[in-house]
Amino acid sequence: MASKRFVLPLCIALSLSACQSTKEAIAKEQTQPIWTTQQPTSEYLTYGVGSASHIANRTEAQLAAQESARLAIAKQLNVEIEGITQVTQSQSNGDFSYQVDEVLYSQVPSIKLQGVKIEEEFYSRQNNTAYALASFNKVESRMHTELDIRQLDEDIVKANISGLTNSEKLKDAMAIKRLIAKRRKANDYHRQLGGGSIATPQSVKDKDKILNDFLQSLTFSISSKLWGLENIRNQLAESLTKQGLTVVGDSQVADFQIDFSVDFQDVKRNNTYYVFANSSLILLENSKEKAHVSTQIKAASSFENMAKANAEEKSAKMLSKKLTMLIIDSKI
Structure with a gap:
């Protein structure tokens, strides 16, 4: 009978001890690291904190949090890089070489981050949220x-x-x-x-x-086999000059020759004049075709002359822009 009195307190003690251990384990698991709310800073490392909530599969949630942390680092670096390049790009000298530099710079792919490490992870059962802390070694x-x-x-x-x-x-x-x-x-x-x-x-x-x-x-001359396109020829010369190209007169010997043509169609509807223009441009070197561009535009105005002028200006700008990009992209 005495042995039963000893067994009962022992069972109660073990039960209380187990409950206490379980509570401590739960408390320990739910202690949220400070980095989940306060991103660490370092002179040598860039940190990123990512999270993913309400994803049923815990493994998938952790992977999503890791990716979010990597993106957080990339976002920090991209924002700062954009701040640097905006200053550089504002320093234009207005010539073709500057135009080339800016276009080619914009075509260079963004530098991919390599060496990003996942330092720590935490999963909150209470919030059903996975957290990840990533670091990037700047040095x-x-x-x-x-x-x-x-x-x-x-x-x-x-x-x-x-x-x-x-x-x-x-x-x-x-x-x-x-x-x-x-x-x-x-x-x-x-x-x-x-x-x-x-x-x-x-x-x-x-x-x-x-x-x-x-x-x-490099010099460019502009001509057209069609009559009555002097106005758009001047528009094209002006637009190419704004792109930084050197346009010379027909009497001068140029490195490249530009031959263009435009076909206009006029339509009037409800007191509005519409002009549809199909234009094309051929770039020649020593009478050999090196590039060909074409464009279709539409212009409208309450005045017939204004609609025609708008169509000429739009065509000239589109042709000059396409030609400039072909030259820069080495497609001639």
Whole structure:
């Protein structure tokens, strides 16, 4: 009988101990780390906190939180990079070489983040939310970026314009300009990572000047086999000049010749004049076709003359823009 009195208190004690351990385990599991609400900071690392809520599968929730953390880091870097490039792009000198630099820079793919690590994870059963803390080593990435820039400098200096015709030389020049655009974007990225701007070697500056001088030396003449298109010819010359190209008169010998044509169709409906224009442009070098662009536009106005003028202006702008992009993209 005495043994039963000892057994009962022992069972109660074990039961209380088990309950206490369970409560402590639950409390420990539900203790939310401070990084889930306060993102850590570091001189060398960039942190990103991600979360994913109300996903039934816990594994999928954790994966979603990890991706969210990576995106948080990428967003921080992209925002700061945009802030840097906006300042650079505002410094226009208005020539074709600047136009080339800006277009090629915009075409360089964004630098992909490599080396992002998931430092910690936490899952809150109470909130049904997964959290992930990711880090990105700026110092290590900065070192790799600097090596890439040095290699680009070597490639730029080694590259040369070796084409025989102006169109071939133009392709060579654009290829080197693309390397310079890559260097510029990598340098912006290196600066964003806290490494400062890596000075451009004088040899690279000299090569860039050679390219710019060549681009600015190219000349274009404009003509049309059709009569009565003098007004749109002037519009086209003005639009190409705004793009940075050098347009010369018909009496001068040009590196490239532009032959264009426009077909207008007029329609009047409900006291409104509509003009439909089908226009095309052929770029020639030594009487050989190098590129062909076309465009269709519509213009409208209450006045017939204004509708025609709007159609001419729109056609000229569209043709000049398409031609400029073909030249920059080395598709001539």
